[in-house]
Amino acid sequence: MAISFAEENYLKIIYRLSESTSDDISTNAIAELTQNKAASVTDMLRKMSEKGWVNYQKYQGVRLSEAGEKIALDIVRKHRLWEVFLVNKMGFNWDEVHEIAEQLEHIESEVLIDKLDAFLDYPRTDPHGDPIPNKKGELPQLGYIPLANMPMGKAGKLVGVAQDSAVFLQLLTKLNLKLGANLEITEINAFDLSVSLRIDGNPPVLISHEVAKNVLIKR
């Protein structure tokens, strides 16, 4: 079944929202990320539900179906591989590549993506540390994930960092974030994706999304 750019975007965004919660995804949340109005989202959800890509009940939010998740993972795979290309081969900084990858992820050619994957030496994560699904849609078992990708309420152990700039490591020290620390996310703020974090059972402290992305944890 043919799929449009718009549909691909909706699926990708529902996937992204699903990554950080196990609840159903709300119309408003999708509207914000797609930059559309809620009414437009409702309409699209109805259509995608008919195509079998999402499970959608009026007023109850939405969830990807298995078929929808497969498509979403394929788009995520393309997005992240292109990001690796842009950073490793084209010399972009990791903070410059998102918009371009948003365009490249819609290029349709399985062969191209396989060749790109090989050309990049089969990377397991993108420049931001996010895992790259394989062509079957399976996420690599990394043994760790960025703290930023851990769902709310879950706990894990700090096992590494994705960056080793001096300023970053100094900040970790100041926050009392050491290797082996037990971490639990108590809140994720939608506005800036900053995270309230309980460290070794102490009262939660606030850390930025930027920091959370570079802290690697094992569940």
Place this chain on the structure above:
Amino acid sequence: MAISFAEENYLKIIYRLSESTSDDISTNAIAELTQNKAASVTDMLRKMSEKGWVNYQKYQGVRLSEAGEKIALDIVRKHRLWEVFLVNKMGFNWDEVHEIAEQLEHIESEVLIDKLDAFLDYPRTDPHGDPIPNKKGELPQLGYIPLANMPMGKAGKLVGVAQDSAVFLQLLTKLNLKLGANLEITEINAFDLSVSLRIDGNPPVLISHEVAKNVLIKR
């Protein structure tokens, strides 16, 4: 002024048609290449004329304006650079890359194209021997062009070939196409782009587009 995929495609196709004639381009010719109906083309030409990208007079055909040609050359530049990438870096054959490049040519990022250009070592031609415009929209002076790119009625001298497979060179010999031969195109068949060619003043013989693309001439 924002430009859509559809508009970019029309401009590119009008440019391509202009390359092999100095006449105004007909609605039907555009319809065939865009795979649209003539009525749709008329409509689009009217709109693009209002935006100043083409000079269009009802029933009289169309021609790119200076602004339109600038845009078209930019798309052609992107298309051809991506083709080089696909062949030289991704290992595609030169006959497999067109459809993918048709998609990639619409990616919007000047910086990316500049970096790609550098990454590819500033190629002057694409894998088919077609010249790659620079970022100002200027075509490189190659000193030669593929015979397939020579306008009808013009003459030139055979100065080289773009391929040296045995079968190709044997065919040239059979056709009496030698270095230094004086060539004049007497007809281009729209159906298969095959070319009627007068060699050293002899009666014209027919050669395929495939051959014409690999024969290099100096005007």
Place this chain on the structure above:
DNA sequence: AATAATTTTTAGTCTAGTCTAAAAATTTTA
């Protein structure tokens, strides 16, 4: 030059994807 054939344009329709305004359902608050 008149007629026939072809090309191009006009007029009206359709779909995808968006929007606004208002109605309906759900959630929060007092």
Place this chain on the structure above:
DNA sequence: TAAAATTTTTAGACTAGACTAAAAATTATT
């Protein structure tokens, strides 16, 4: 738990870009 606030949906409208059918203009043919 009733009222208020918020979220979501419905209904109807709009635009870009396509289409078909018929009319108009151009080109080719007797």
